[in-house]
Amino acid sequence: MNQIDLLFLSASLYLVSFYLNLNIDRNRDHSKLTDLIPFVLIFATSKLNLLTSDFDIFKIALIFSIGGKIAIPLFKQKITAAGIMLYDFFSIIVVLIFLNYLYIPYPMFLNLVLIFIVALQMIIKVRTYNNHDTKQNKEIMELGFLNLVGFLAISIGNNVYNLYMGVAVIIIAQLSELAINVKHHHDEHDKSKIRLKDLEDRFERTVEFEAKKRTAHMADKVEYIRERSQKDPLTKAYNRNGILTEMNGLINDSTVKIFSVAMFDIDFFKSINDSKGHIIGDECLKFLSYSIMTNNRKTDLLGRYGGDEFILLMPHINAPAAMEICDRLRKEIALKSSPKFSISMGIASYPYDGRSFNELLEVADKGLYVAKENGKNRVSYSGNVPLLKK
Known part of the structure; x- marks a missing residue:
């Protein structure tokens, strides 16, 4: 498998993550919508004759994508999905213009920036995990360390073996995270169905209880009226x-x-x-x-x-x-x-x-x-x- 195949696979998985966040997790944090950046840049630059290597483009895409994930939650007002999509579009245009007119003479600078961005993301994830200690966050947190290994592997040098291994590890982490998110989505869907069924049962029981209560009340009224119509009020005997x-x-x-x-x-x-x-x-x-x-x-x-x-x-x-x-x-x-x-x-x-x-x-x-x-x-x-x- 050559480098283009690995990068295309990873970019495609980023697209899947983007799609799931946009269409399934609509009420959650939309920072994962920045996963559109790696997909567009990898597939767009594959048709361009650029002097920059595919792995460097991949690193630039990751810097903008992870940087967006870090920056977006810092805003006091919640940014909508449309706002994040605007950030994706702006980032893609800037990178494409930059790659068309400039050459990256020092790729080690990209490695340092990527390592810094990834380390900062891990710190934020650790703090988020402490505030939201859920099973899903725990599993994704464990995968974050695997992701970190992949990012470090593609950042410690331009050795082909390190680059291939790093991207492969990232792909494994992507697949695992997607599987976890899909699994928990189905679990929550099943729980929602159970809660809905429970609410329906409680509603039916409430309606049945109220119906019986009203029926008993009406029966008492009917009996009271019948008794009043057939009983003598003075002696309490029948009239x-x-x-x-x-x-x-x-x-x-x-x-x-x-x-x-x-x-x-x-x-x-x-x-x-x-x-x-x-x-x-x-x-x-x-x-x-x-x-x-x-x-x-x-x-x-x-x-x-x-x-x-x-x-x-x-x-x-x-x-x-x-x-x-x-x-x-x-x-x-x-x-x-x-x-x-x-x-x-x-x-x-x-x-x-x-x-x-x-x-x-x-x-x-x-x-x-x-x-x-x-x-x-x-x-x-x-x-x-x-x-x-x-």
Whole structure:
């Protein structure tokens, strides 16, 4: 391999470095854009009939390229890629004019300048490495010493062997640095994809959480509205529509074969309101509702049918059992109420006394009327189920 081949290879690698920095590392230090200088000068001067040797031209190109890398970071304001390209263009024009009209009688001067420039670059790299201790900087820093060996080899004399070996070492360092930069670029790209995927997952989880939260909130609102529409605000029992819905639900539930209905009201409730006031009357209604709901099964359902009239639904309970339950509740109310009041109750049983809301209420209301006629404060049943007399 002759000297032109080695220099062309090195210059081509400088072009690759220039391209990667321009198109990939756009947000980083653009000082490597000065790598365009060696490429242009080596290929441009290969067609010119100059007295200066190819290696001296290579050294001049390196001086301008490395000098730019050193000088550009010193500016307080960050120089744009366009500014560095302008520096490259100016340097190439100056060198071409200089080589066309002047001869370099003392190439050793170039060697000293190149050694000084390279040494200064290494000092700056060491300080940069201390400030940015990353794996990529560490690997490039280690390659810097290999690069230094190559620059020293082409600078300690004009021996052909030294020049060839120096350029070969520089090429090895260039290839290694390009490989490191490409590798870390791919690694960062993969990390960016992982971070992006993580952000997407977190975003999806956040959206899902917010959706569930809003859905739960809406469900609570719907339940609250439904409850408000079906519950009596004073007694907290079902209102007329609510208890009607619940009874129809029991009638249409195939798993419920039997249930009983109790209709009841407060004895002499009008007298309580007239003598003690409506506030005391409301307290009696609330006590009645609270006592029924706390002293009965959780499956039983209490509704305020209107005024002081209530309906109690007892799933899976026949008429005799409903009589016993209601009698116990009646006694509990009479004993613990304050002010004292009593209740009268009428019973109906599904399906024996009816298969609809109206049919069942008609039988229960008839039993309530009988209880009132027989002296109040009692439970009565006027349905079709025979009861054993005690």
